Amino acid sequence: MPEKIVGNFSVKHLSILDETGRVDTTLEPKLSTSQLKKMFENMLLMREFDQRSLNMQRQGRMGTYAPALGQEAVNIGTAAALEPTDWAVPSFREHGVMLSRGIKPSTFFLFFMGSEEGNRYPRKLHTLPFAVPCASQILHAVGIGMAAKIKKDKVAIAVYFGDGATSEGDFHEGMNFAGVYQTPTVFICQNNEWAISTPRKDQTKSATLAQKALAYGFEGMQVDGNDILGVYQSCKTALEKARSGQGPQLLEYLTYRLGIHTTADDPTRYRDEKECEAWKKRDPIDRFEKYLVAKKVIQPGERQELVKQISEYLKKESEKAEAICQNLTPDEMFTYMYENFPEILKPQREEALAQNNNSPVIKGVSHG
């Protein structure tokens, strides 16, 4: 019996808007002026949120923070493609997704200031709170898809994770379940080249992360993750397919973590700054700005004005969050533990509350 080829697979790469601002007009998505402007504003909002959070962390006003500097196109482009009825299931570098989905910056600040109150998202936003353990949220997204299928709802679920998460078992289990049950899941991999200090090349020997989808029986595609038009278009197409019952898809967005992993990290120990410099030239916001100026959606210099407005807005929002922190009581540790509060926890709650009455609660946050 001769050997024969039993499978031939290929992986596409998509790019619509290049680093110089040139656009492939045959692939250019049809977005209205107001949509384009909103996307640009959300990119700026995300970057300013990062900047303000980093500053506040350095001032001791915030806990550990994981910035997403340089990853604005994936965040905002995918979120713009989502319908309100769809679901967004984030990891922990999806600030732009959350803000685009209608989570208030004050709520979001609160999370990084160290309170679960910062995870209180109204259910109607169909957006789950951050998932800190890598890849575990992928299964939740697949489960939401299984449930939506059972209920015959035409919704899609976008789930976010990084390149490091693709080494986790939950990623593979989730991809496999999605393939088996043909769930309406769009797997969004923000390949930012670094998992803390581990570079992408040491995470897996696969040539692309997109190709991992092929092993589970569905399509994987690689996209320039700093090109917001390519991001939007690829995600929109995948979401539409998912909603119409054509099953899951994996989108690998090539981007770069320009900043630190978290505020507890020092990348100079393991990363060549020259690499960063090269990626700064591919900045997703600068690129989109050139495109928008050329299209006359914004005026040259309008960005600075927008940043100023956003910055003022975020200052107020962060102050709101700080005010909420001042009024937290130990009761909140207990209140939400169970839907039906067990009798035996009551003495412990009283113990904690007595402590609150006897001594001032330490209102600071740790520096991580």
Add this chain to the structure above:
Amino acid sequence: MAETTPNKVTIVQAINLALKKGMQSDPEVVLLGQDVGKSGGVFRASEGLQERFGSERVMDTPLAESAIVGCAIGMAIYGLKPIAEMQFSGFAYQAFHQIEEHVSRYHNRSRGEYPMPMVIRMPYGGGIRAFEHHSESRESYYVHTPGLKVIIPSTPSDAYGLLLAAIRDPDPVIFMEPKKIYRSIKEAISEDLKIEIGKAKIARPGIDLTLIAYGAMMPVVLEAAEKVEKEYSIEVIDLRTLSPLDHETLMSSVQKTGRAIVVHEAPRTLGLGAEISALLMEKAFLHLKAPVKRITGYDTQMPYFQLENYYLPSVSRVVQGIEETMNY
């Protein structure tokens, strides 16, 4: 009049009946796990359910414990009430991070926006000459995880009533099933039986000493109590719910008897015996006539089955413990 089962049923049959009843009375209840559908589960706990409710509600899954629990979380978020089966508790560790990091925490961390109404069923425990990794008793892991409720029944009635209560509970419940006695006890059960989670049961009243156990240790302690009944009046408590513990029943019994022995097959260190012993020290110190004793599995690996009967608390070990405590 509530209908009772025409014939007496075993624990595993009672579980099947509770699953059926739970699915009948609530269309949001779904079942998922390995081999739970067509095959009806390796112990036949879900026999006939896929035929009755269809493969959308009774899902045979690929072999992946973390995914079974992880996807159940997503289903609960979307509004379903999933019952996830772990084929054996010894394989649930692959799902443990989903249980600890998400199932137990989602309600609290989302400030109640996303409750986790789900049941995770798993057969546990030794004594059936099983293959390696199939005999452990690791309930303490779950009891030690705030946000979960943990139930272990020891009779068909309790299995039925408590599983239904677990399915209807808005919080996540780990439902551990004593597979050694899956088929050894038979009872007629009432279809309308309701049992409250969090309530222990006096399985045998007495005044001299309180024997506390649960699951597959219940027949052992009941036999021991019977063996010494001419000498001592032993009160036997079946915990039934391990978390939250029924402090009240424990206290009122030990305040009366002044003596307590906790029996479990799980390892001694930080088992339920340690918790109950500490609790009695805190709350019933002046009532105690003897130290609280623990008769348990050892702090060793659960041995492969040639030695398992040395490991599992036996009637004679319990009788000896009663003698020591009574004569302290």
